[in-house]
Amino acid sequence: MTTAKRDTYTPETLLSVAVGVFNERGYDGTSMEHLSRAAGISKSSIYHHVSGKEELLRRAVSRALDGLFGILDEEHARVGRASDRLEHVVRRMVEVLITELPYVTLLLRVRGNTDTERWALERRRDFDHEVAELLKAAAADGDLRGDVEVRLATRLVFGMINSIVEWYRPDGRGMGEREVADAVVQVVFGGLRKAA
Amino acid sequence: MTTAKRDTYTPETLLSVAVGVFNERGYDGTSMEHLSRAAGISKSSIYHHVSGKEELLRRAVSRALDGLFGILDEEHARVGRASDRLEHVVRRMVEVLITELPYVTLLLRVRGNTDTERWALERRRDFDHEVAELLKAAAADGDLRGDVEVRLATRLVFGMINSIVEWYRPDGRGMGEREVADAVVQVVFGGLRKAA
Structure with a gap:
């Protein structure tokens, strides 16, 4: 059959x-x-x-994690002023999230009941930590505003980016990953308010 | 017993x-x-x-929805320039989310399998729509940057705010709702980058 x-x-x-x-x-x-x-x-x-469903889970979240960690190896993430590297990483996170949407969605929903899930959570924390360090470096350079605490800012930026999996649909409104990435970068770095 | x-x-x-x-x-x-x-x-x-668990669900999400819709009745949400009203609403959304954390968390997780859930989803959409209208009005006043589309901006702002339920814990880092609300308002309106 x-x-x-x-x-x-x-x-x-x-x-x-x-x-x-x-x-x-x-x-x-x-x-x-x-x-x-x-x-x-x-x-x-x-x-x-x-070997079973856990192997499928491992392969799936690996694909998402490889995409995310791959960003950190890109030249613009490694070379240059921390705030520019941070901007590059934020933009690419949105792009990877959208191009690998089902895989990143799965990664973000992992709960920690199996070894594979706990491993995925740990790798996610490692990635978050790398981005937080970049944010800290940009703040230390004096390029970020001083009135938002680094850890809180990191959480809010991740919150905005990760929430995209909740509403983005590839064949929906015709928005591409570039348009969404631009908007995220503009809001996160420049804010919504028009400069006076 | x-x-x-x-x-x-x-x-x-x-x-x-x-x-x-x-x-x-x-x-x-x-x-x-x-x-x-x-x-x-x-x-x-x-x-x-x-009468059963659905009534408990209805009461719980009503409490969250009453908190959110109550914001729109506040004077600062009704009177003044749209961008100032928007800022007030964003700040208060964070505060309500944190003070009513378990209730808003439940509201955000509702899936639509029962009448009560579908009603809650519809009310959430009504609320989102009100905030989107305010954002649109602020953009029409020329107070928001022109390069971020209103619907997309609304989704990103809601994404950032709603993600707070994923990590905020009342007795965790000692951050109060005021501190988180300040940070959200600063990032959303002013961006992370220090003004040149």
């Missing part, structure tokens, strides 16, 4: 289907049976590709 | 316990049995106060 489909399956398409189901039902609420039905292949075919 | 406790129960304390359980387990995942155990009173005692 599913043999015709099975041939066309790759680990990549299986991962994409799994991420959709995880985001829809929650990771805890997803069984191999759900994955099998959504993918249209038997459970044993899934086990041919991966 | 529970008669001693029952006497001290009021609809208010029951509501507070229920909101905690809803936020912990999700509304869908909460049974009357869970509520009964958390409250330490029998199910029939709960039914003495309310």
Whole structure:
């Protein structure tokens, strides 16, 4: 019944289907049976590709984390004044979030019930910490306003960026990742109020 | 066994316990049995106060919605230049979110599976719409920068504010609602970058 489909399956398409189901039902609420039905292949075919749903979770959040940590290796994130590097990182975070939307959505919803989830949470904290350090360096350079505490500012900026997964839909309003990234950078660094 | 406790129960304390359980387990995942155990009173005692868990949900989200809509009735939200009214509303949203933290958290997690949830979602949309209108008016006055589209700006501002429920803990870092509200207003209106 599913043999015709099975041939066309790759680990990549299986991962994409799994991420959709995880985001829809929650990771805890997803069984191999759900994955099998959504993918249209038997459970044993899934086990041919991966050891189980936790491996699919690990691959999915790895993809999101690789995208985010990749930003920190980019030249504009490594070279230059801290405030410019910070601006680059904020812009690229929005772009990665949108281009890898289902993967980053899953990463942001991870709860910590399994080893893989706890590992993902720890990696997220590492990433947040890197961005917080950049913000601190920009503040130390005197490029950021002095009346917003660094840790609080970091949380608010992450809050704004991460909230994009709640409303952004690729085929919705025709907004691309560039337009959203521009808006985030403008609000975060320049604020909404027109300069006097 | 529970008669001693029952006497001290009021609809208010029951509501507070229920909101905690809803936020912990999700509304869908909460049974009357869970509520009964958390409250330490029998199910029939709960039914003495309310018709069921949906009534508790309605009361809880009403409290959050009343807090938010109450802001729009405040003088500073009604009188004055749109950008000043907007600033007041943003500040007060943060304050209400923090003072009514569990209730607003529940409101933000409502999913739309029951009539009460759909009603709550509609009321939330009404509130968002009012704030978006204020932002539009401030832009029309020429007080906001012209390069961020109003709908997108509204989403980003709500994203930043609503994300506070994810990390704010009353007895955590000692930050009060005033400090967080100040920071949000400073970032949203003035941006992080020090004015040149």
